[in-house]
Amino acid sequence: xxxxxxxxxxxxxxxxxxxxxxxxxxxxxxxxxxxxxxxxxxxxxxxxxxxxxxxxxxxxxxxxxxxxxxxxxxxxxxxxxxxxxxxxxxxxxxxxxxxxxxxxxxxxxxxxxxxxxxxxxxxxxxxxxxxxxxxxxxxxxxxxxxxxxxxxxxxxxxxxxxxxxxxxxxxxxxxxxxxxxxxxxxxxxxxxxxxxxxxxxxxxxxxxxxxxxxxxxxxxxxxxxxxxxxxxxxxxxxxxxxxxxxxxxxxxxxxxxxxxxxxxxxxxxxxxxxxxx
Amino acid sequence: xxxxxxxxxxxxxxxxxxxxxxxxxxxxxxxxxxxxxxxxxxxxxxxxxxxxxxxxxxxxxxxxxxxxxxxxxxxxxxxxxxxxxxxxxxxxxxxxxxxxxxxxxxxxxxxxxxxxxxxxxxxxxxxxxxxxxxxxxxxxxxxxxxxxxxxxxxxxxxxxxxxxxxxxxxxxxxxxxxxxxxxxxxxxxxxxxxxxxxxxxxxxxxxxxxxxxxxxxxxxxxxxxxxxxxxxxxxxxxxxxxxxxxxxxxxxxxxxxxxxxxxxxxxxxxxxxxxxxxxxxxxxxxxxxxxxxxxxxxxxxxxxxxxxxxxxxxxxxxxxxxxxxxxxxxxxxxxxxxxxxxxxxxxxxxxxxxxxxxxxxxxxxxxxxxxxxxxxxxxxxxx
Numbered sequence: 001x002x003x004x005x006x007x008x009x010x011x012x013x014x015x016x017x018x019x020x021x022x023x024x025x026x027x028x029x030x031x032x033x034x035x036x037x038x039x040x041x042x043x044x045x046x047x048x049x050x051x052x053x054x055x056x057x058x059x060x061x062x063x064x065x066x067x068x069x070x071x072x073x074x075x076x077x078x079x080x081x082x083x084x085x086x087x088x089x090x091x092x093x094x095x096x097x098x099x100x101x102x103x104x105x106x107x108x109x110x111x112x113x114x115x116x117x118x119x120x121x122x123x124x125x126x127x128x129x130x131x132x133x134x135x136x137x138x139x140x141x142x143x144x145x146x147x148x149x150x151x152x153x154x155x156x157x158x159x160x161x162x163x164x165x166x167x168x169x170x171x172x173x174x175x176x177x178x179x180x181x182x183x184x185x186x187x188x189x190x191x192x193x194x195x196x197x198x199x200x201x202x203x204x205x206x207x208x209x210x211x212x213x214x215x216x217x218x219x220x221x222x223x224x225x226x227x228x229x230x231x232x233x234x235x236x237x238x239x240x241x242x243x244x245x246x247x248x249x250x251x252x253x254x255x256x257x258x259x260x261x262x263x264x265x266x267x268x269x270x271x272x273x274x275x276x277x
Numbered sequence: 278x279x280x281x282x283x284x285x286x287x288x289x290x291x292x293x294x295x296x297x298x299x300x301x302x303x304x305x306x307x308x309x310x311x312x313x314x315x316x317x318x319x320x321x322x323x324x325x326x327x328x329x330x331x332x333x334x335x336x337x338x339x340x341x342x343x344x345x346x347x348x349x350x351x352x353x354x355x356x357x358x359x360x361x362x363x364x365x366x367x368x369x370x371x372x373x374x375x376x377x378x379x380x381x382x383x384x385x386x387x388x389x390x391x392x393x394x395x396x397x398x399x400x401x402x403x404x405x406x407x408x409x410x411x412x413x414x415x416x417x418x419x420x421x422x423x424x425x426x427x428x429x430x431x432x433x434x435x436x437x438x439x440x441x442x443x444x445x446x447x448x449x450x451x452x453x454x455x456x457x458x459x460x461x462x463x464x465x466x467x468x469x470x471x472x473x474x475x476x477x478x479x480x481x482x483x484x485x486x487x488x489x490x491x492x493x494x495x496x497x498x499x500x501x502x503x504x505x506x507x508x509x510x511x512x513x514x515x516x517x518x519x520x521x522x523x524x525x526x527x528x529x530x531x532x533x534x535x536x537x538x539x540x541x542x543x544x545x546x547x548x549x550x551x552x553x554x555x556x557x558x559x560x561x562x563x564x565x566x567x568x569x570x571x572x573x574x575x576x577x578x579x580x581x582x583x584x585x586x587x588x589x590x591x592x593x594x595x596x597x598x599x600x601x602x603x604x605x606x607x608x609x610x611x612x613x614x615x616x617x618x619x620x621x622x623x624x625x626x627x628x629x630x631x632x633x634x635x636x637x638x639x640x641x642x643x644x645x646x647x648x649x650x651x652x653x654x655x656x657x658x659x660x
Contacts, residue, residue, distance in 0.1 A: 216507050
C-alpha cells in the first residue's frame with residue numbers, strides 16, 4: 001500500500017529512472033498492478049521466488065486462471081531475467097522495480113533456504129549434479145535427486161543414515177513440465193527423530209525402481225501411486241490398482257483427469273447404470 | 278506317488294483321513310462381514326482353520342478425497358477431512374488446519390491451542406471407546422460395547438454443545454477455532470474426567486483378567502517392533518510392541534509440551550498388549566484433559582489469517598498423532614486459493630497392510646481379533 005501512494009509522486013519528475021528505483025514508468029506500473037489484481041498469486045510466485053526451486057507450479061496457475069493469468073506471468077517473468085544479468089544499467093532496474101510494488105504486503109514470507117548438513121555435503125560430493133537441490137522450507141528439509149540415482153539414495157538413507165521408517169510415498173503431477181511427475185518419499189528416522197523428503201522428477205512413462213525391498217511399507221503406497229498416477233515401479237511384488245477397480249481406465253489424480261470424469265464404460269458394465277453422476 | 282497310495286486315496290471307505298478334503302481353500306471375508314468394520318474384504322487362503330495368507334481388497338468406500346481437495350479452496354476442503362476417519366473427526370481437522378497454518382506460517386493463539394487439545398483428547402477417548410466396544414464385540418464380549426457407547430455419549434454431548442455437531446464436527450478453522458467455549462465447558466470436561474475414570478476401571482474389570490478375553494488375545498497377532506517399523510505401522514500398535522514413540526512427544530505440536538503425560542508401551546506386541554496400551558492411553562488423555570482445563574488461558578481464539586487463504590508457493594508435510602497413528606498431510610501450494618495437491622497419509626491404510634504379517638499361521642477366528650486390534654476405519658483407508 002505505501003508503495004502505491006509513493007508511485008504517483010515519483011512519477012512527476014519524469015525519466016529519472018537511473019536515480020531511484022521507485023521512479024517507474026507509468027505504463028509499466030499500471031500494467032503490473034492490473035496483472036496483480038487479476039492474479040495476485042502469479043505475482044507473488046514470480047517475484048518472491050524466481051530463484052526458488054519451486055518455480056514449477058506455474059503451469060497449474062495458468063490452467064486455473066485461464067487466459068487473464070497469462071499476461072501476468074509473462075509480464076512478471078520478464079524482469080527477472082535482465083535483473084540477473086546486469087544491474088548496472090538503468091534499464092533493467094526499472095522493470096525489476098516494477099515487479100516490486102506489485103507484491104502484496106506480505107512482510108517476511110517464508111523462503112526456501114539451502115539445506116546444509118553433513119549428509120547433503122557427502123551426497124553432493126559423491127553424486128555431484130545428481131543431487132539437483134537440497135532445500136529447507138519452513139524448517140522442513142527435502143532434496144530433489146536425479147531419478148537415475150534415486151534407488152541408490154533411498155538405499156543409502158535406509159542403510160547408512162538411519163531413515164528406517166518410510167512414512168509416505170506419493171506423487172504430484174505437473175502436466176506442463178517436461179518431467180511431468182514429482183515422486184515424493186517422506187522418510188523418518190527413529191534414532192535421529194528427523195523427517196526428510198526425497199523427491200525425484202520423472203517423465204510420463206518413466207519407470208522407477210520399487211522401494212519395496214528397502215521398506216516393505218512401500219507395497220501399498222506404491223500401488224496407490226500407480227493407481228492414481230500411472231507411475232510404474234519395477235520390482236514391485238504385485239503392482240496393481242488398490243483403491244479403484246482393477247479394470248478401471250485412467251488415473252484420477254493426474255491433472256488432465258477432470259473431477260466429474262469417470263470410466264463410463266466400467267460404470268455401465270459393472271453397475272448397470274448409464275452414469276455414476 | 279505309486280499305485281498303492283493312489284488307490285488308497287480313492288478308496289473313501291477304508292481310510293478315514295482321506296474322507297475330509299485337505300486341500301487349501303480360499304475364503305472370502307467381507308465386504309459385508311460385520312467384523313470387518315465397514316467394507317473391507319479379506320481373501321483368506323486357508324489350510325483347514327489355519328491361515329496361509331491373506332489379501333486385502335479395499336477401495337469400496339473410495340470417494341476421491343484427494344481429488345476433491347484439489348478442486349476446493351483451502352477453507353472449503355476443511356469439512357471434508359472429517360469424513361475420512363469419522364470416528365476421530367476432530368483429529369483429522371486438527372491435522373489439516375495445522376498443515377495449512379504451517380504453510381501460511383501462522384500459529385494458533387494459546388487459547389485456541391488449549392481448546393484444540395481438549396477436544397482432540399476427548400476425541401481420542403471417544404475413538405478408543407468405539408475401538409474397545411467393537412473389538413470386544415467381535416471377540417464375543419457384548420457388554421463392553423454398551424458400556425463404551427454409553428460413556429462416549431457424554432463426549433459427543435460436549436462436542437454438540439461446543440459446535441453443534443456430534444460426529445463430523447468441523448470444530449477447527451485454519452488459524453484457530455471459530456467458536457468460543459460455551460459457558461460451563463471446563464466444568465463439563467472436568468465432570469467427564471471424574472465420571473470416566475471409574476468407568477474405565479469398569480471396562481478393565483470386564484476384560485483385563487477375563488479368562489476368555491485373555492485367551493483370545495494373548496499371543497495373537499504378534500507384530501514385532503522391527504516389523505512395525507519396516508511396515509510403517511504407527512500409533513498404539515507400534516507402542517504395544519515396545520517402541521516408545523508418540524508424535525505428541527517426539528515432535529510436539531500445539532501445546533502438548535505444556536502437559537505432563539506418559540507414553541504407555543507394551544512388551545509382547547500382541548493383541549492383549551495393544552488392548553492394555555489403548556486403555557492406558559485413555560488414562561493419559563484424561564490426565565492431559567485435567568491439566569488443560571486447569572491451565573486454559575484467556576485470549577483470542579483466532580490468529581490473523583486472511584479471509585481468502587492463499588498460501589505462498591511451497592509444500593509442507595505435517596503430521597499429528599491421531600488415535601490410530603501418524604496422520605499426515607502433504608500439501609503443495611501453487612499460490613492460488615486451491616491446493617495444488619493434497620495428500621493424506623492415513624494411519625489406517627498403512628496399518629492395515631500389516632494384517633497379512635500378523636495373521637499368517639493363526640486361525641480364522643484370530644483374523645477377526647486382529648482386524649479389531651488394528652483399529653481401522655475404512656473411510657480413512659479408502660478415502
